[in-house]
Amino acid sequence: MSEGDKRLRVAVLGCGAVGSQVVRLLTEQRDDLAARVGGPVDLVGVAVRRLDAPRDVEVPEGLLTTDASGLVARDDVDVVVEVIGGIEPARSLILSALDNGASVVTANKALLAEDGPTLFEAAAKAERDLYYEAAVAGAIPIVRPLRESLAGDKVTRVLGIVNGTTNFILDKMDTAGSGFSEALEEAQELGYAEADPTADVEGFDAAAKAAILASLAFHSRVTASDVYREGISEVTAADVASARDMGAVVKLLAICELRPGPNGDQVAARVHPAMIPRSHPLASVREAYNAVFVESEAAGQLMFYGPGAGGSPTASAVLGDLVTVARNRLAGTRGAGESAYADRAVQPMGETRTRYHVAIDVDDRAGVLAAVANAFADHDVSIQTVRQEGRGADAQLVVVSHAASDAALSATVQQLREMEIVREVTSVMRVEGGEE
Known part of the structure; x- marks a missing residue:
């Protein structure tokens, strides 16, 4: 020019x-x-x-x-x-x-x-x-608010629904009682899902977006390979129904947050399905819409909502x-460039604190509840709630834990699977929002 x-x-x-x-x-x-x-x-x-x-x-x-x-x-x-x-x-x-x-x-x-x-x-x-x-x-303005509008603030957490395909599928499973395959087929018919939906349903798309959001929010370089990733292909109608019984809904969440580390704050970045209370603003995000919830020290809580894809x-x-x-x-000027001055380390997923919802098919006999509780205690995982559903061959325990390290929760689940009284651990899902 x-x-x-x-x-x-x-x-x-x-x-x-x-x-x-x-x-x-x-x-x-x-x-x-x-x-x-x-x-x-x-x-x-x-x-x-x-x-x-x-x-x-x-x-x-x-x-x-x-x-x-x-x-x-x-x-x-x-x-x-x-x-x-x-x-x-x-x-x-x-x-x-x-x-x-x-x-x-x-x-x-x-x-x-x-x-x-x-x-x-x-x-x-x-x-x-x-x-x-x-x-x-x-279309949702989220990059510029993080890059510029909140540049004078300290962002502590970014929680988002950033993939319209998976949100549509999970919404149909919740509102219409559809199974995963049925909801995916409907998403493909409506043009919300590709013929090969792997990038969406297995969380690759959301993980890439989480890496970008974490890099912006925490002024550190975060790549997609740094983001823990789980998709929604294993989410069942029973998971969705159990969430409903808890007053919750299942969403695929991109979660980026600052967590204490041995040498200062670390960046935790993960994408996985999770149960969130229906009272949470993200729970009301329907169909193929996206929303990003930002928490910062000075501004407090902000939410950005709108169509997340489409030409x-x-x-x-x-x-x-x-x-x-x-x-x-x-x-003759330039806008803001990369801001990676903080250079924070990425926290391993095993050290990240989460809550778990665990559904366990068990033998219906005396001492089962105590044995299951001991398995949680063996790994220093505190139980928040426990309930029994069904009797006899249909007996099932549903346990919701308090927050603990993901490694401890994973070890607990592994121990449960090895117990003689446990026929099957039928569902394991993280729980976000509400009390830890």
Whole structure:
């Protein structure tokens, strides 16, 4: 961009569900965007894999190209929007764009969670912006509040529903009594779940987002491999019913928090299904919606809610970043970069304190309850509540523990499984919220 030239030139990588909506908004709202930015915003190229692929929007003539590398290397491109996803070629294209002087807006959660530091270092070296609001929770503004609005506060916990597919499935299991497979099939029919839903239902998508949130909230580098992960494929109708009996609901939660460690606070980051009280704000998040609950020392409790996926909602977040980056380019400034000064260690999952809900099929005879209680006591795990359901061959104990280390709780469950009086440990689920 030459001195005195207020025209911003934008290249888009990808024209799928999100990219096509970015192109649409750039085209339809061109005049409004120019007024908000302070100069015209011109779409100068859209990189795709196939020129003849069907698309949801009509791309202006002459803009489509299969040469993504050539597009990001153009001297006249000021901002590159990356919405192709995955690790490669996205990483190489983003690094090339920064190296060639362009600022970058990305929605790539997987890449940021795996190799964010490389991208941030490249942006700092190039003195260009790297913005990524759309990488977490779609249209919901959560990255910028953590990155900027709460920069003067100390965030202590981030608790979120950050995957719409799993929330839809669990909501249907709770409200309609559906089984997991039935609810997944409905999610696929409605377009909420992919044909291969592994990334969603096994928690990989949520873990990548948790890594990004933890990095932002606690000013430390956290990768997806640092995040403990469990999916929802093992959640049963019985688990959901048991939660309902407790006045709770099952949600797949991304939990990032500061926990005491031997040398100061550590970052604990985990993704797993958990029971939460129906009185908790996150319990009311229905269908494919997302919500993120933030706790900080000065601001207290904040909740961000809205559509967490989809072409138009995600494109809204992309355009918000694009406007900010474009304003920075015109002003000759940069926004906030990576903040990893705290460099806190990641706490092993075994040291993280949680509560457990354990359902145990047992022999219906004298002394069973005492033997089960002793198993918990052997590992210093305090029992909060215990109840018996059924008699004879259908006898079952349901135990909810107080908070203890995850390692101690896991050892307790293992001991229960080895006891002669225990026919089967039918369900093990963590409990969040309420009293520890």
